[in-house]
Amino acid sequence: MGRKTSHKFKAEVSQLLDILVHSLYTNKEIFLRELVSNASDALEKVRFKSQSEGEDDGVTQEIRITVDKDAGTLTITDTGIGMTRDELMRNIGTIAHSGTAELTRLAEEGKESLDSLIGRFGVGFYSVYMVADEVTVTTRSAEEGAAPIAWTSDGKTDYKLQELDEDRPRGTEIVVHLKKDLADRFTNEAHLKQIINKHSNFINFPIFVGEERVNTIQALWREPKFQITSDQYAEFYKFLTFDAEDPFDTLHTSVDAPVQFNALMFIPKSGDDPFGLGRENRGLDLYVRRVLIEKQNKDLLPEYLGFLKGVVDTEDLPLNISRETLQDNILMRKISSTLTKQVFTHLEKMAKDDADRYNEFWRAHGELFKAGYMDFLNKDKFGGLVRFNSSASEDAKGLTSFADYIGRAKEEQKEIYYAYGPSREALGLSPHLEVFRRKSIEVLYLYEPIDEFVMDALREFDGYALVAAEHAEMDKLDKFESLEKEDKPEALSEEQKSTLDKLVARFKDALGDSVTEVKPSTRLSDSPVCLSNPDGQFTSSMDKIMRVMHKDSSIPKKVLEINPDHALIRNMLSIMERDENDPFIDQAANQLFESALLLEGYLTDPHALVGRVQDLLTKSSGWYVDASK
Structure with a gap:
C-alpha cells in the first residue's frame, strides 16, 4: 500500500x-x-x-x-x-x-x-x-x-x-x-x-x-433514418408515450447548423386533451448527449404544436444546465425556431401530397393547432395549413383550405367570406347568408370561438381579404348574378315607399332603445328581418365572445334591418295604409325583434315571445277558419 x-x-x-x-x-x-x-x-x-x-x-x-x-x-x-x-x-x-x-x-x-x-x-x-x-x-x-x-x-x-x-x-x-x-x-x-x-x-x-x-431501448434518434424500420419507430413511440396505438406520423431529423441536434418527434393518432387537461402534458424530452435534462420541456415547441411527442438531443448545451438558464439560452431558441420550421415543412408536404391524410391529422389535432394564430412569424405558413368546413362541403365533416376556396371563387371575387354558427344547420338558416346562397358564393363555416380569432389575426390570405359574411359590402355582391331567378314582388310604388318610411319609424318607436336604428335591407330574401352590428367592426359572434370574457350578460344594441320584399312586411304596409295606429304593428315589431334575438343567441327570457306567438296563432287560426268557410 x-x-x-x-x-x-x-x-x-x-x-x-x-x-x-x-x-x-x-x-x-x-x-x-x-x-x-x-x-x-x-x-x-x-x-x-x-x-x-x-x-x-x-x-x-x-x-x-x-x-x-x-x-x-x-x-x-x-x-x-x-x-x-x-x-x-x-x-x-x-x-x-x-x-x-x-x-x-x-x-x-x-x-x-x-x-x-x-x-x-x-x-x-x-x-x-x-x-x-x-x-x-x-x-x-x-x-x-x-x-x-x-x-x-x-x-x-x-x-x-x-x-x-x-x-x-x-x-x-x-x-x-x-x-x-x-x-x-x-x-x-x-x-x-x-x-x-x-x-x-x-x-x-x-x-x-x-x-x-437496464438501458435496453436504443436511442433511435441517433441512428441513420434509412436503417430504422417503422416497427422500431412504433416500439420507441409506445415506450415514450405509453400509447397503445402506433403513431400517426414520424418526424426524424438531424441538424448541424445553426445548432447541432437530433430530434425524433411523433404525431399521435388522436389528441389527448378531451377535457382541457393536457396543457401541462406536453413538451419534448430534452437530452444532452443522451442524458435526460428535462422531461417535457415546454420551450422547444410552441404550445399549439403541443400534440407532438418525442425527444431532442443536443451536443451544444452543457450537461448540467439549470432550468432557469435553459429558458434564457440562445441555443434553445435556435433549436425551437428550427424545429418549428421543420414541423411546418412536414405538414405542408403532407397537405400537398395527400389531402385526405392531412384532413385526418386536422380532425385529430386541428383544434390545438388553430391556437397558432398568435405566431405572427409563421403567419403565412399557418394560414396555408388551417382548415374549415364550408358551404361547398357535402356535410359537416368536409374540410377546405383557403387555397381551395380561392380556386372555386367567382371571377372578380377578392374576398374569402366566413360566418360563425353553432352548427351547419344553423348557418344554413342564417339570414346573413341568404344573399350568399342566392348568388352561390361560398362561405366558410366557423363552429369554434377560436376560429373567429384566427380570422381576425390573419385578415387576408394570398391577396384575398377575410371578410365576415354579415359585414359583406352589398355593392361587391351585387355584381354577381343570382343562381335562380328571384321571385320578387312588384317594386314599391312611391306611396308604398312613403309608407315604408313610416313603418320603419313606427318600428323604432315600438322598440325604443333596444335598437340603435331600423332600416331597409338589401341582403335579405327569405327572412323578414335580421340584426347587424352598428359599427360594422365586431361580428355578432365575436361580440358574444368578448361579452362572455368580460362577464357582460346584457343584450347589445344593434341595427334591425327589414326586408321590404318579404310578404310579411308588405302585409304590414297594407295595415299601415289602412290605420297607422293599428296595435298589430307594435306587436309584430316586438315579435320580429325578439325572433331575431333568438336566432342570434341573445334572447335570455322567451316568455313574452311565446305569449305573443300564442296570441297571434289564436287570432290567425280564427281568421283562417273564417276564410276557409
Missing part, C-alpha cells in the same frame, strides 16, 4: 458541500444521474482514445451498479478512461470558475434548487453527498504505467488520497456509504432501475443494476 495523504478542500468546496447536504429543496435521486453521466463521459474518452490510437485492450465498455444492503452501500463502476493522481485532485478537489462570494450568497438564501446549483457550477459529483456519509473513489488511469489511486472523504472539510499497490483494470469505482435514513431507498434495485430509466436510459453504454441490463 502506498502512503495515505490528507488534503483540505478549498473553502468554496466546503461551502458548496454544506449547501448540498443541508438543502431542503433538492431531488436526491439526481446524484445517480450525475455519477452515470460522469461514467459515460469516461467511457466516451477511452473509446475515442482507442479509435485514434488504433488499439483496443479488449476491456468491455460498461457501467455497473451494485448494492450491499447489509453494509448500506451503493457502488458504481465504469471501465472508462480513469484518472491519475493529479486529475483526481483537480477534478474533485476544486470547482472550476466558481466564486466564494457567490456560494456564500447562495448559502444565505438557501433557495437554490440542486438543478440550478449544479447547472451554475458544473459540480455534479458533489451531489452524491446529499445521500452519502462517506464516498470512496478508486480509479486507475488508462495512461501506461499509471498506479491506482483511492480518494476518500466524508464531504466535510478534507479528503484522503492513497496510491494502491494492487493491480486493477482501468476505470473508476465509486463506493457510496449511504446515510442511514436513505439506505433502504437507494439499495433497492427496483428503485435504482426506475431512476436509470428516467434519467439515463439512452446512455450509449450498457448500464447494469445487479446482473440485469
